[in-house]
Amino acid sequence: MRTETSKKRLMIPGPIDLEPEVLAALAQQVTSHYGSEWVKLYSQARDALRPYAQTDGQIFMLAASGSAGIDAAVGSMFAQGERVLTVVNGYFSERLYLIAKANGLVADPIRLGPGFVASHETIDQHLSKNKYAGLLICHSETATGTLHDIEAISSVTSKHGVALLVDAVSSFGACEIRMDDWDISVCCTASQKALAAPPGLAPIAVSDASWDRIDRTGNTGRGWYKDLRVWRDTARDSADYHPHPATMPVNIVRSLVKSLELQTVEEPSIRFERMQKSASSIRARLRELGYQPVAIESAASPTVTCFYPPPQLKDRAEEIATFVEEETNLVLARGTGELVDKVIRIGHMTTRAYGEYADDCLESLERFIRVQPSESTR
Ligand SMILES: Cc1ncc(COP(=O)(O)O)c(C=O)c1O
Known part of the structure; x- marks a missing residue:
């Protein structure tokens, strides 16, 4: 922990x-x-x-x-x-x-x-x-x-x-x-x-x-x-x-x-670019881990990422979000509307959210996958 x-x-x-x-x-x-x-x-x-x-x-x-x-x-x-x-x-x-x-x-x-x-x-x-x-x-x-x-x-x-x-x-x-x-x-x-x-x-x-x-x-x-x-x-x-x-x-x-x-420490244009780049690296890391952002990359929001669990953990969005919260105290959002129970949503609108929060969240999401028993031991 x-x-x-x-x-x-x-x-x-x-x-x-x-x-x-x-x-x-x-x-x-x-x-x-x-x-x-x-x-x-x-x-x-x-x-x-x-x-x-x-x-x-x-x-x-x-x-x-x-x-x-x-x-x-x-x-x-x-x-x-x-x-x-x-x-x-x-x-x-x-x-x-x-x-x-x-x-x-x-x-x-x-x-x-x-x-x-x-x-x-x-x-x-x-x-x-x-x-x-x-x-x-x-x-x-x-x-x-x-x-x-x-x-x-x-x-x-x-x-x-x-x-x-x-x-x-x-x-x-x-x-x-x-x-x-x-x-x-x-x-x-x-x-x-x-x-x-x-x-x-x-x-x-x-x-x-x-x-x-x-x-x-x-x-x-x-x-x-x-x-x-x-x-x-x-x-x-x-x-x-x-x-x-x-x-x-x-x-x-x-x-x-x-x-x-x-x-105001940053020009708006610099802020926008920084946020877009940081959001993009969060999504890239999610993909590496097997999580799948709902948005295609060219139409993805810089402030919020909504993602499906990896295919082998398909119906376990709620369990994953709870695991991350219990492990890191980070509160993640669940799916809403037709995506209820299917996705996890994370907000990244602040410097902290791109930095320390994102690191902790992504590490915890990775750990969730690692602690799953393999098919043969189930
Ligand atoms: C895109 C968008 N529109 C409207 C709303 C509604 O805003 P509020 O909850 O402040 O009424 C939200 C809230 O999250 C939103 O994200």
């Missing part, structure tokens, strides 16, 4: 273990959520998010989980009855489809099996078949560890003149997203993934060009808190005092600011 720590270590694909400085920010005394000092902190958070979105548009932070942010974005962007195309290639993109339906949209899903992503050619073909108001797509599908090529896909949505809404919950801060260059309308994320902060904030970036559409949809049952016009108008009317419509979780904002400050 190699662990010296008795503490559980999170290697699930978000939330993640927080850095001590981020935790310390969370533990500070609560301050008011209005006034000049607060506005300075709130603006720092939004400014620090901007390089990851590459937009001159507005960034809001809903006190909410990522799903609520997506719900707000979908309900604000589209009017009830409008037709949208969605790509469903896993549990979270299925949720995107469900959110579209719950907002009264006519949603046509392109359904793909685990590990697959939609090419821009496929999306082009589908967009040619019907008059669509938008495409809703999950950038990094956390259930399968796949990554869509949003740049290529955006060239197609631009060509068809449809809005592009990206669920970047598990890619934002880890992958290049150039909202304005790629003509992305809205990009949604959450604080607990690659932004390395506690759960509780749902940042939403809205391109300037989207407001025409948002204003035109009218309020079709999206409520008040989830209406992005309310966020825009409050940010404009109370800019210096209270630039958001409701009380913010000030300590979570404070820890997000600290986390993003720590991330």
Whole structure:
């Protein structure tokens, strides 16, 4: 047994273990959520998010989980009855489809099996078949560890003149997203993934060009808190005092600011490349051991890897994840949706997760294979 720590270590694909400085920010005394000092902190958070979105548009932070942010974005962007195309290639993109339906949209899903992503050619073909108001797509599908090529896909949505809404919950801060260059309308994320902060904030970036559409949809049952016009108008009317419509979780904002400050030691492009290389070496090692990543290498997410056990241990994903946890205190995620009981998922969104956590995890996965009795001794 190699662990010296008795503490559980999170290697699930978000939330993640927080850095001590981020935790310390969370533990500070609560301050008011209005006034000049607060506005300075709130603006720092939004400014620090901007390089990851590459937009001159507005960034809001809903006190909410990522799903609520997506719900707000979908309900604000589209009017009830409008037709949208969605790509469903896993549990979270299925949720995107469900959110579209719950907002009264006519949603046509392109359904793909685990590990697959939609090419821009496929999306082009589908967009040619019907008059669509938008495409809703999950950038990094956390259930399968796949990554869509949003740049290529955006060239197609631009060509068809449809809005592009990206669920970047598990890619934002880890992958290049150039909202304005790629003509992305809205990009949604959450604080607990690659932004390395506690759960509780749902940042939403809205391109300037989207407001025409948002204003035109009218309020079709999206409520008040989830209406992005309310966020825009409050940010404009109370800019210096209270630039958001409701009380913010000030300590979570404070820890997000600290986390993003720590991330500025690296240029985003260098960070993205480093994360991609590290994720790729984790997958290479898994393959060497006989574990099989669900995603093909060219469409694999830099933040999460989902993998099948080796063929001889096919139905033992749960047992393997439990073995690793008992041996190393690393908490791994199980499969979700149609991959329940079939796969193990690991998150690698932080330096620690690429380094010490990945080493311990891979060694333990290797040991699990080694301690299995051979066929002849069974
Ligand atoms: C890609 C993706 N979309 C949406 C969500 C939902 O986010 P939340 O659980 O914060 O509501 C998740 C959560 O893991 C996710 O990974």
